[in-house]
Amino acid sequence: MVIPPPNVTGNLHMGHALNNTLQDILARYWRMNGRDVLWQPGTDHAGIATQMVVERKLAEAQEPDRRTIGREAFLKRVWAWKAESGGAIVQQLKRLGASCDWSRERFTLDEGLSRAVARAFVQLHRAGLIYKDKRLVNWDPKLQTAIADLEVIQVECKGSFKWSRDEGAPLNEAALAKVLARNPNGHLYYFDYPVVDSAGEETDERVTVATTRPETMLGDTAVAVHPDDERYQQLIGRRVRLPLVGRLIRIVADEYSDPEKGTGAVKITPAHDFNDFEVGKRHTAEGARQINVLDAEARVALKDNLAFFDGLESDHDHDRLIAAVDGQDRFVARLRIVELMALAGLLAKIEPHAHMVPHGDRSNAVIEPWLTDQWYVAAKTLAQPALAAVRDGETQFVPKNWEKTYFEWLENIQPWCVSRQLWWGHQIPAWYSPWGACYVEETEEAAFAAGLADGVERGALGQDEARALTSDPEGLARTFKRDEDVLDTWFSSALWPFSTLGWPDETAELKRYYPTDVLVTGFDIIFFWVARMMMMGLHFTKEIPFRDVYVHALVRDERGAKMSKSKGNVIDPIDLIDRFGADALRFTLAAMAAQGRDIKISEARVEGYRNFATKLWNASRFAEINGCVRAVGFDPALTRAPLNRWVLGEAAKAAAETAGAIESYRFNDAAAAVYRFVWSVFCDWCLELAKPVLQGGADPAAKAETRATIAYVLDTIYALLHPFMPFLTEELWAIKGEAGPPRSAPLALGPWPKEGLELDANAEAEVGWVVDLIGEIRSVKSEMGVPPATATPIILVAPSEGVARGASAWSDSIKRLARVERIETADAAPEGALQLLVRDQVVALPLGGIVDLAAERARLDKEIDKVQVEIDKVETKLSNEDFLARAPDEVIAEHEERREAFQERLAKLAHARGRLDRL
């Protein structure tokens, strides 16, 4: 199992705590079961996130920014920051109890993994699966880098400014500026584009287009209308003069245009809009190909490096325009353009318009689609085996419904932009020569060699020149320039399951531990990480990277809100560990890990499980005080006392339940099974019922057996609980190891309790009866308002031989736990005594004057009503012929048994009630 590598400079948050708790439960469980478990740890360099942090630190310290200090110096600062903060998260994982193989810790930027990244890149490049392309990318203007589609989030923006030319009032530019300063998005602007005649002269006709990004109009290369739109039929094929710019552009028919939206005529800006880019490609013949002008000298560099003006033609006089927008931020340019259009009388109206605006998930800056050269991974090709592996069930998602999400994404996958204009990351292993060639090699040496050979071959280099360069590092460095960009962090993460095991070398670890068994992760990174590991894993190793993908929920605060620093609702797992212990936190997370979408964590719950830990501690102490020491060669099967056989059977049942639940990733069921056994079975009943034996004058052999059994069951409990509460259980295991036979290994190494006692029906019947009896007596006393301390006699009415024997054997416990004075036997219940039903046995409580007869009548009536309702339900079914004909035999039998049991109970209750009436 490989750990989802956390950000090396990050801190443990609740998501990590959940994720790693679940993994640790699996690791510990299987380790105890004798598996050779490798839980591979490591951390991620987290490109953008980490670089941003260091940049912010530079700014806070009022030091020169990264561009000023340069790449080398900046990277030194990042490494220094890594050294300073790195490892904190590893320490935190250790505090959580994560039993990774820490000696194998890896870092995505360490030497080995960097080599794997270079190898992967080169191999994919050779296979044509990585290529450089000029396409529209999501450009993050704040971070100054391209980002992948997945890193873009949509945010709804809605403005508030309204203006219409028809209303006659002039445009209040100051008011608009004020609105836009607060939120530059969220308005729809209607522009008139004058239609020209065949000679290029303006006519009176206008085409009105609507846009949310006015400044992009400078790059318009066409106007599109729907081919079936009646309103525009006569305009298709004609041209308009692009205002401000003056260029003539064509009105084209394209299905992309939606008659319902805006005016039905849409401006096409291929260089700044993904849809327009496609439309432009379809209409190059009609002149919509100005996207090619992008590299023209007419480009006006804006401060944000956004080339809005790529469409400008240099032979026009735009002095006024240039002066207005040159070098301006795009949102300033937006306002200027609107003002200029208004001035020209071509602004028809402005209206508020709610729409989704793409933002960078890290920077929160509005994304600008921009045409640039970037490296792409041919995800579509790689996706096919990744899809097949899940379709064929080689890799399975738990819960299964996530497979649909996975399919949906992979089936519609776009090329993955992997280059980032950042410095912190794996620099792309590509070198460029002066003759414009690109050499992709794993090392600089290899690239230079390839470049020199190629240069000679294509005649760009003389033989002598090449030979001279070979031994001239400076010359080589001048000749070949390495690609400046680094790879998307997720590129290295995608290799994680095999790169951490030594790939590309064929190591023993790779052979032994790959494919991994299971990946545990949150659903938020199914696309970012899981799908990409599948693609890369299958491509490079021809094997799936993992068989099971357990997808857990996200942790939210107790009201269900996503935790965030700005909301101030972040619950710090380390804080919870400090206050309640790692074991309590872990148990809470496991108990809440039911397969859903989110987990709302509340402190009360953690506190409750802290109490659970304390309970176990006290139970262990009780056992110690009472001499419950492990016995040499203790064999559950040889125990004789019903109590011991009963609790051993229950322990075996709990072990099986817990194991089954963990193996099927039902962590909450597993936690519940252990919890219930420890508290409700072992503490509440086993220890209580054992007290008379341990503390009374029982015979030494019986006492010894019970002591040994309790010690054995406690050992079982420690083992069952160990995957959840490793600290407490290991501690108790060690303490208990001080007496009795020596321990051969720490608890963590197992074994997991398998050898146990099968449920013993006789023991269950006997102990169960006692448990029920005590419960009934307590209940009736409480209901009748009898002070619990009042010791009363009980009378077994006409008991069977077994009951009589049992009652006598358990008399100490019954007396103690139910506050019974003495146990008698009679043929009939005495007058005025309360009557209880304990598994068909009538038990009378002669409470004499203590009891309020009316209350007792009410109690019996209530009880009778309840039973009657059950009988009615069962009888309705049993008298239904269809039910008898179609229900399975065992269900019918079950119903019949229930009817009889209820009827018997009813008869006895009615009898008691009748006696009461005669008093």
Place this chain on the structure above:
RNA sequence: GGGCGCUUAGCUCAGCGGUAGAGCACUACCUUGACAUGGUAGGGGUCAGAGGUUCAAUCCCUCUAGCGCCCACCA
């Protein structure tokens, strides 16, 4: 627009064809010699609504209402 999910006790959530559960909270009682971070007893649910399938529906199907998430969407 496409998809996924949720609605069960006051709260947070399990369960998912045949007797509705947990934790917390609540009520009453209990300083009993492991534990008041505890013990005992108890109250509390037409399982969102309406249809359907079935001998039988909280559970399966359809629809409705409300809530949430993911993907796509800058006219």
